[in-house]
Amino acid sequence: MLPQDLPSQDRLTVLHVSQPVDGGIARVVADLVRSQVAAGLRVVVAAPPGGTLHAEAAVAGAEVVLWSARGTLGTTLSGRRRLTRLVRRTGPHLVHAHGPRAGYTARMVLRGRVPTVHQPHCWPFEAVGGLAARIWERYAARWTDRVLCVSEAQRRRGATAGVTGRWVVIPNGVDLRRFSPAGDDARAALREALPALRDTVPAGAPLVVCVARLCPQKGQSTLLRAWPEVAAAVPGARLALVGDGPDRAALGRAAPPGVVFAGAAEGAAAWYRAADLVVVPSRWEGMALVPLEAMACGRPVVLSDVGGARECLPADAVDDCLVPPGDPAALARAVTALLADPDRRTALGERLADHVRMAHDVQRTAGAVLNLYRELLAVPPVLTATRAGR
The missing domain is CATH 3.40.50.2000 (Glycogen Phosphorylase B;)
Known part of the structure; x- marks a missing residue:
């Protein structure tokens, strides 16, 4: 007692x-x-x-x-x-x-x-x-x-x-002192500094980053199924999966060309800043931290419409950022649309960063x-x- x-x-x-x-x-x-x-x-x-x-x-x-x-x-x-x-x-x-x-x-x-x-x-x-x-x-x-x-x-x-x-x-x-926007120069420098990217991602190549434990909840399998369509529409694009977990071997076998397995990272901020776009294809969440952290770094995001996703976004960004969970075709369309339009990505990233500063x-x-x-x-x-x- x-x-x-x-x-x-x-x-x-x-x-x-x-x-x-x-x-x-x-x-x-x-x-x-x-x-x-x-x-x-x-x-x-x-x-x-x-x-x-x-x-x-x-x-x-x-x-x-x-x-x-x-x-x-x-x-x-x-x-x-x-x-x-x-x-x-x-x-x-x-x-x-x-x-x-x-x-x-x-x-x-x-x-x-x-x-x-x-x-x-x-x-x-x-x-x-x-x-x-x-x-x-x-x-x-x-x-x-x-x-x-x-x-x-x-x-x-x-x-x-x-x-x-x-x-x-x-x-x-999120801690806005640890997660803050970085410009194009910082993006290029980080791609040279991160060992997993230095020899695998050509300078200027569009880069999509997914930071998460490699497990069923985080939905990387959906992202891998979507990637061939993205790669066909955006030549030279690369996808970096940052994290480790029980699905590493299975995801490695399923990965199409252009996918980099970066392993676990001590800090995620450098990966967000190196990315052109951050994707969070989770199957379920309460309210994931990754999209908030990426948004605080000024990066646009595409995420599954699961628990908390809609609530973490400004209302005027929902159409750009949300896709149904477990839908590779919808995910590919959303990722392709943003990778193909740098000005739209920049404007969206700025809008999302302002939202996180105000609300999160x-x-x-x-x-x-x-x-x-x-x-x-x-x-x-x-x-x-x-x-x-x-």
Whole structure:
């Protein structure tokens, strides 16, 4: 059993529990940690080894501890026991769980005794499909003070699946200091500097970049099916797949000419700036970070019309940027239209960059999360957006 009264602390303590340790979820957690440490909170991050999250959280000023829950959605008894001991040791005033496994395990352990925010990022039933995942999310919702969705589409998807939560929607944001526009000179220099491009992409060749884990969710197979049509319409065009994952071998076998497998990258900003166009052909998302990051770098994007995609774009860019998921022909048409029109690409990139600055600054996102914590903890308004990361 957990203690009913939390130990006394000089500062409010927030425990972030995350089962994913890399990709977009790790970047979201790291950005939140930076803002919360700057706002004066004591922040603890519990996550499995590997990935980038531990290092980024530690650099941001969090206390980092190892924790993992093996098995489907982290339902193993050992994972719960480890988290119970961790909660007792760290004494959080609030727990913020990220991802299905961490979210389910944390709520099973806490059972409402500590204010709990669950941020699924992606619903597990979208990934694994099955009734079991829906039942788990419905069951755990009873011990959730807020279900934090990154888009209204994600909230609707959860409600349609029968998850009854006290919802809050806070769109993802990006660090505008790390992701900022770069001009043509920077694009050319980066193509020379990135080893995967230096010897494979001729100077001036149209370059499409897809940054994502190589897995079914991210839809690279659709992009590869679309690529021959693009290459036929835009001679010399190249496609760079940036990332690694379980589908690497299968995608390599299916890849037509003109495709470069760049492998995992430590930072994505250089790839966005090297690109003429960034494509995000996902099969499902909550609200993907990649299009926001690319847009912040001033690059036009083409993305599947899945959860959060429509909400991350300005209304006047939807027709240029969105395509149905899993539709290679529509994807090829959208990519070809933008590659063939440099002036249109430039104007669209500028418009998208302005939109991200206005609507998806990570400081705005972090401030909204801090205000959510204030509401749940009923503390004075000392956790403000102006203090977060400034």
